Amino acid sequence: MTDPVVLEGVSHAFGEGELRRLVLRDVALRMAPGEIVLLTGPSGSGKTTLLTLVGALRALQAGSARVLGVELAEAGEGQRLSLRRQIGFIFQNHNLLGFLDARQNVAMTLEMQPGLGERQRLARADEVLAAVGLAEHRHKPPSQLSGGQRQRVAIARALVGEPGLILADEPTAALDKASGHEVVSLLRGMARQRGVSILMVTHDPRILDVADRVVAMEDGRIVSAPPAGRD
Template sequence: MQSPIQLRGVTYAYGTGDLARPVLRDVDLTVAPGEVVLLTGPSGSGKTTLLTLIGALRALQQGSATVLGQQLAGATERQRTAIRRRIGFIFQQHNLLGFLTARQNVAMALELDPATTERERLARASEMLAAVGLAEKGESRPDQLSGGQRQRVAVARALAGQPGLILADEPTAALDRQSGGDVVRLLRDLARRRGVPILMVTHDPRILDIADRIIAMEDGRILPANEANSASAA
């Protein structure tokens, strides 16, 4: 089975010419189906930039990146848009629309599928809210939910479209210990049942135990495994 993520020699810089600032340097990374991988490291080490490249939110500059079978080197905007539709994104700020209910926020993830009716989308959204323990909160708006509940809605939204990959950027940063642990364990369990890999950027040492593998970054490079283990232990 092909790996959902295969990166070789990925290098990226902000700016051009004399003003170019390297952010990623010759990054190699492979993520297996169903694997939960955490990206750790200090701020500015390139973690979020790497995540956005894998998520086709930025155009690749140098190297090779195959994500869900699509080569991103030289990909058109149309091809990158198609890949983004197959990825579930979860961010530190849940990005829920305040004027929509929890169920409507989740159903939005299905609107790009012309084969589904509104009734089908709302039914699927209700199923996903039940899966994250919010069956009774479908008609609640974001301001009526706790931080942990809002992030659970974001998890439900990310998984509603049955993505082939989950990318998460600091999903527990705004949550307390209990809520953060609950959200990431729920995300891991739901994704594993579906065989969906997760690549998660985090500074949160409280959630390291959910990972199959921890990768540490520094100065735009992935550290060797022994250094990564030392960094995560610290």
């Protein structure tokens, strides 16, 4: 199996001319298949920018980024779009649609998949919702679910398309300690079962124990990243 994420010499700047600010400086990072890496560091150190580059959500400016076998330095918008469909995204505010129930929110992700009818999509959504322990809540809209349950729907939505990689940005920020840990442990268990790697940005010291590796960033650089598979 090839490594899902291989970054070399990745730099990124925002702004032009005198306002130009380098927010990533020569970043190198390699993730092994199935590895769970937590990205930590002070606010503004570049974590989210790095995550969005890996997720092909913004164009690479400098360096090389191979994600699920696609070299982003050479990828056009079409390739970036098809890569994004192979990635499960989980954000802080879950981004569930309020007018859809849990299973519709999850099933929606499958709409771009050819050959799957509405009934099959909903059946797949039901399976994954059951796996995250929400079978009996699947007909509820997000407003009738707790914060932890909503994040579990977001996990189900990220997993239902059988992604090759999961990118999560502060998934526990809105949760209390117990449900934050529960949600992240669940995510880890599901990813482990499927052999999917996770790159997760977090400020939350309470969840560091779920990681195989913690990578710290400071001022656009990685300041501590023991190599994959060190033990």
